[in-house]
Amino acid sequence: MRRRPARTADAAMVRRASLRVGLQTAGAVALTVIALVGVAVLVVLRDQHQSQNELLSATIARADDVDDPPAGVWLVLQNIRGRQATAGLPAGFPQEDDLRAASAGEVRSREVTTERVEYEVRTEPHDGGVVQAILSLRTAHRERDRLVRILLGCGVAGLLLAAVAGAWLGRRAVIPLARSLSLQRRFVADAGHELRTPLTLLSTRAQLIRRELDRDDGRATVRSEVDGLVTDADRLAAILDDLLIAADPRGGSARGPVRFADLVGQEVEAARPLADQRGIRLRLEREPGDPVVDGFDAGLRRAVGALLDNAIRHAAGEVVATETTQGNRIVLTVADDGPGIDPAVLPRLFERFVSGERRHTGTGPRRYGLGLALVAEVVARHGGTVSAHNENDGAVFRVTLPRG
Structure with a gap:
């Protein structure tokens, strides 16, 4: 299996590092966007809910009849003269349980869903009778969904820009490091190449001396030292190989x-x-x-x-x-x-x-x-x-x- 040249490996390392930086930047931006969208939606929902309650309370306070409520609001007025309701009252209304509770002096405010449409319903006593105000939430939900789509669209665009910018900045940051690593590897490789020849000659000369000493058994001490010299030369060569392996970006020995x-x-x-x-x-x-x-x-x-x-x-x-x-x-x-x-x-x-x-x-x-x-x-x-x-x-x- 052919190995890629060191220069190609360096380029691949730079690309991988740039990609990691880009992905990490995009991930950070994504978390930020999600948090911001969540906060924005919560703020909008709170403001909408507050506005809806204020609208219903004001409508009930001015409810002399049921003929002219604000747009999207229906009224049900019940008193000693009977019950009146705004024309076009949605199906499922009025809420009888709430009317009975209001007749006993209780104020109720809740959301009701009928025919897959949500309504905010507020029922309370009013002028010796009971008023129930029904507000359709269709428009509010439409505005909320539109806001979420806009925020998500901006977030996705920002996410892509952040990923590209992160990859570009990461590449600019990694290139000098890659050059430094390349210079270091070149130094180790050059030093290893220059040292390998004298080490080989040293080992060869020591082996020749040992071969000559084998002919004379009276030089056991000298031979022991030469054996140590050969061993040390072999170890030094192995260390040199290990240094070269450690500096090789294509991988080391098994x-x-x-x-x-x-x-x-x-x-x-x-x-x-x-x-x-x-x-x-x-x-x-x-x-x-x-x-x-x-x-x-x-x-x-x-x-x-x-x-x-x-x-x-x-x-x-x-x-x-x-x-x-x-x-x-x-x-x-x-x-x-x-x-x-x-x-x-x-x-x-x-x-x-x-x-x-x-x-x-x-x-x-x-x-x-x-x-x-x-x-x-x-x-x-x-x-x-x-x-x-x-x-x-x-x-x-x-x-x-x-x-x-």
Whole structure:
């Protein structure tokens, strides 16, 4: 199956991000429109209901006869002279129950539906008799429906405009990020390409030296060191491949089971020469068992190696790596007895190029703060967490990973 070029993948990423921003903007506008339409309809209904009650109350107050009520209103007047009703009284009226209740002094106001038409009906005592005013709500409902249609039409138009504007703004916002990612990937790819050749030559030369040493059994110590050199070169090549995979937008290699206890043990042994050179005692403590992590071997090696390297370079005399299991999680703790972490740097310790004032007297090249940031990225790729704190005047790093 052919892979798309990185440039095509970047363009697809920009399109997806723009589409997501547009959809999110449209969703926010849709919720706002729905809320506004709902509020507007509630306000209109309240105003209409208030106007209808005021109209019916005023009509009843002026009701001397039933001949000239306002448009859309019918009257039923009942007194000692009998019952009168406005011509054209809708079917189903008058409401006899309301007339009887009003005769007893009760005022009633309610909506009544007859023949699929809604009416507002108000019945109350009046001048020794009873008046029932019936108002058709057909016109009010027509106005309400027209208002809702207008609001929804404006809302849909605004929704479309918001989606287009959101996609356009999202594209403008994402393009610089895509360019930065492309530049970063280009740097990693170029660095990987340039480093691969000397690494290959280093491994080849070490293998040739080992082959020559095989002819002389009296050089076992030298051969052991050369074996370590070959192993280190192979690990460095694997780490380089992992870096290239992490920078490739088209996807990485397949995950697989990693025996984490063995990996930690191997990395501790690989770091021991640096610890011996600096006079640091390096210890590994771990529980019995063989926990497995579903992930990338080279990436996990890179993270564990970076933590050990950081601890050894800042320790005063000892570094302790502890590997345990807690339920379905694997926990690796790397502690040193150095001067600890600058509190001003601690909240941003795992960000790239974050550095604080050096609090130890060691010599050597200035550290640029990439190692811990790479640890955080590797751990995040594996669904885990990494944290740091000071304890007993030293630094403690804690990595938690899900078991495979």
